[in-house]
Amino acid sequence: MHLAVLGATGAVGRTMLRVLAERRLPVDRLTLLASPRSAGTTVEWGGREWTIEVPREGSFRGVDYALFSAGGARSKEWGPRAAAEGAIVVDNSSAFRMDARVPLVVPEVNAEAARDRPRGIIANPNCSTIQMVVALEAIRRAAGLRRVVATTFQSVSGAGETGREALAREVSGGGGGESPFSRRIAANVIPQIGGFDAEGWTEEERKMIHETRKILGLPDLPVAATCVRVPVEVGHSVQVAVETEGELSVDGARAALAAFPGVRVSAGAEDFPTPLETADTDEVYVGRIRRDPHVPRTLHLWVVADNLRKGAATNAVQIVESLAR
């Protein structure tokens, strides 16, 4: 398999290379692409040195799968070209996610959607959305979904390397440098991820609303989300209030989640997951499963995953695996 990674030196790109090595895909050729700033440097992978190149015409010829994680502008520029050169593009940016001709895929939920890709492009969903829909799909299969209200606690690595650098700099008291955050994030929480629309929702919140509906194939599902940046390095947490169509007990929900691929369920109340303790793993962790004390058919869940892995790199690699099988 000949695999290309665009954005190979970024937070997600580097995680993609680690995940590819761990999962032992039969990759015998790599094309590593990045900006001119990184071009010429080398990366060791699979016992060989690979040189970073700048993408150019022909870069994707002979490539089977091209994993993109270099931002929306690069994806728009190179996605259609890579597809035209014959690669199947798995794009981690938001550029194509809501395009009706581009499937939006979380393999545990809708792997089959990846097989119908008229533009040759498959979109990898938003990080918080991925972990939430894995839990929601398990609940949906057990009792159906009627409504979702989510509140997120998102780590700084969701804003890329500059997010981690900004937090580290603020913690150490160092000045200068660019921050992707609109306020100080050290010792703070910021209820803004991306720009605001006219109704006051942020870009990240709109992604969670619309991508959840598309992945689940439930275009009318009421979803609301409030997305908050927290001073955590890696790992997103999502509090989800979910109203089901049918009755579902806590034990029923726990059983449905435990039987679902890629999910790890807490053994009991005290065994809840936290981002620090689950970082660097590929699973979606679900704990704090409670029935609403007053409202029927409503459960509350606490869902944690590594945003660089299941929320980005691992999910993209799983899409390749599901197609290459």
Next chain:
Amino acid sequence: MHLAVLGATGAVGRTMLRVLAERRLPVDRLTLLASPRSAGTTVEWGGREWTIEVPREGSFRGVDYALFSAGGARSKEWGPRAAAEGAIVVDNSSAFRMDARVPLVVPEVNAEAARDRPRGIIANPNCSTIQMVVALEAIRRAAGLRRVVATTFQSVSGAGETGREALAREVSGGGGGESPFSRRIAANVIPQIGGFDAEGWTEEERKMIHETRKILGLPDLPVAATCVRVPVEVGHSVQVAVETEGELSVDGARAALAAFPGVRVSAGAEDFPTPLETADTDEVYVGRIRRDPHVPRTLHLWVVADNLRKGAATNAVQIVESLAR
């Protein structure tokens, strides 16, 4: 006015003394009480030195108001005795909050309740609850309340001085010392505040549910809360999804909140409050006011306040002010 403070050396007790000085209550005599560990040390207040004493029989004789913030056990021990000695007790612990003969008071919401206190004790509510009910009462007066779903982001100072010390120690890499948290809190979030009940709800979540209903005088209001500790020093943030009885536009909600005492409303979407930026102030800050994209009569709010001030010390002092007026 002769005022006593039990727990005068703790995080909230010291804030009470600061707030008392700022608000210029006519206090001419202080009785400062704490554990034997602090007894004999002195505190400067109002241009005089006051010596910390251990509470004993007679400590509250001649005292007009006794502010308690020394934990539930001390409150249970000394609350009824202080009342018997003639003091009006304003207790910051959870010991008496759900006692039907003890009013639970947030002056902006139910100041009049403080006048009916058969046990001579008035309870100061839970920190997150105080800031949430201030916002909820403004909404209630405009459109009624039908349901509340809250998710909190609570600072470590909510666990007292040992909470701040634990975070500082973890951030600096220092070992040893006791932590009030069940997991590492630095660079992490912990969805547990207090112990779990059989249904998986924590003590803090139960407080938010039951205290909100009692303060608002709405014993059947459906309230759900998920309470999460975050690595912030001071200041709690609460995401609230609130279903109203009547229609309420974003502008209507903003107007109702802006006209409500003690509330500051964001000027627009970008002007949201954060805990770091609002610490050391007495107001409740409300921003990110949005209508649910799909569910009628439902608003989402982001509510921030200093948990040591409005969430504890300031609210207690305001109770005294409302009675002394």
